Amino acid sequence: MSNVIEVAGLTKRFGSLTAVNDVSFSVERGEIFGLLGKNGAGKTTTVEILEGYQSPDEGQVSVLGVDPKKGGGTWKDRIGLVLQDSDFDPSHTVTETVKLFAGFFSHPKSVAETLDLVGLTDKADVRIGRLSGGQRRRVDVALGIVGSPELLFLDEPTTGFDPSARREFWTMLEGLRSAGTSILLTTHYMEEAQHLCDRIAILAAGRIVAEGTSTSLIALAGTTTVRFNVVDGLDVASLSNGVGIDFHVAGDVVSAALANAQSELLRLLQYVERVGLELDGLEVVRPTLDDVFLDVTGENS
């Protein structure tokens, strides 16, 4: 079987709240799959069911061919977990902590290699209590990968990272992927999902509202937009008439959705030349995953 994760009709309720509602997806071996959603969308609940911490109310779940609730030591030996909030003993050093965890697995990476991968080599002998939040998060990741997992779960791994640390982290994950590790990642950073994930599922209120590659999701959100600032002497109605597309004014900004960007832009520029207008702050904007996200989660209305 080439899929490392299969989820079909997964539903989980907490009292009257349906945290995960009829969710289905699969993760192929060797890919980075992203679960994208706001806080409370059901990402962590879904991941914790896959990790075996919680039981589904309905639906089938299979991780490396095993029902996570029945996954024993040999199953856990093949997966790595980076949980959302899980602390360490502050009095031990980074090396001591990673070494302890390495001992639980049958084919661990060396401590030195692990620390090198997460960029903690120069903190190896520092006690965890003296690390910054971002450095502790790297220890989290170190404990997740030290067992050389086939499948790695990462629940919002880069929360608290500065931009350069996040870039380094992405490079590390891409390295793991090229070494054959399959990765399930949850995040609320669109940029992270767009950069890293081979495929993305967007969760909102417990349901998958969109799924695909980031390119296909962006295509879904459709149109390119042109916008510029309101200038003196601009009449939006005659502009719309003259160019042949509908312009809208919101605050100080005039914008229009472009169905056929090249010819419509050309007409716009020719029109403003002809009537002698100077466009201020002209921008042509392609949709990003952010827009897709806001669209499909219904927040862009």
Place this chain on the structure above:
Amino acid sequence: MRFVRLSLRQAQYNLVAYTRSARTVIFGVLMPVGFLALFNSVFGGKFKTIPVGGHDISTIAFYTGGLTTYGVMLGTFTGILVAIVGAREAGWLKRFRGTPMPSGVFLAGEILYLFVTSLGLIIVMLAVSHFGYRLSLPAHAYLAIFCYTVLGVFAFSAMGLALTRLITTSEMAGSVGPFTVVILSFVSGVFLAPNLLPQWLLTFSSYLPLEPIVSGMQHAIALPGGSGLQLRPFIVLGIWGAVSFVIAQSNFTWEPQRH
């Protein structure tokens, strides 16, 4: 084999944390030793003996046996309670749960480590009484003390473990643990001579898990002859320990408790 190896590693890991924490060293060693020196100095010269369970026991042996057991209970009962509740609250237990580590390893490592620190404490306490207050132990006492320590560590840690379901925050654990041990000590012949307590309280405390082992320790240290071992502590603490262990096993939880 793997289980033993991992448990030993876990115990060693805990020991390292113990030696690096000022709190455990102060409460685990300095406080019992301080009490021992204090009580020996104040009452050691005043009273020659204290009657315990029909025997007159030297005051130094009374306090050495009592405060040593107090130290073991404080260390194990409070120690395991604070360790497990704290590790659970911090998500540390949950993290272990996600690894191939057999689930008993965490517990075995904890108990093993508590046993080692308890033995260490006993050695220090006996040395203080021997060199500071001329306590000399009868030959059989060493084996008896060892057996009582095994019993105490088992029963007290099982009790602490059973309480982890009721106590959900480490703040609570840190106050309930020592409080219980101190109250229990006052009615179990640790600080006060038993003949100062009313009879009903003595009878009551003989069913509680501290008095029988305190009295056993005191007799083993003070009285020559026999094995130095009594049956009563093994029955009372055995039952407390076994029942606690069953309770702990049936509803132990690895995940942080939501409030």
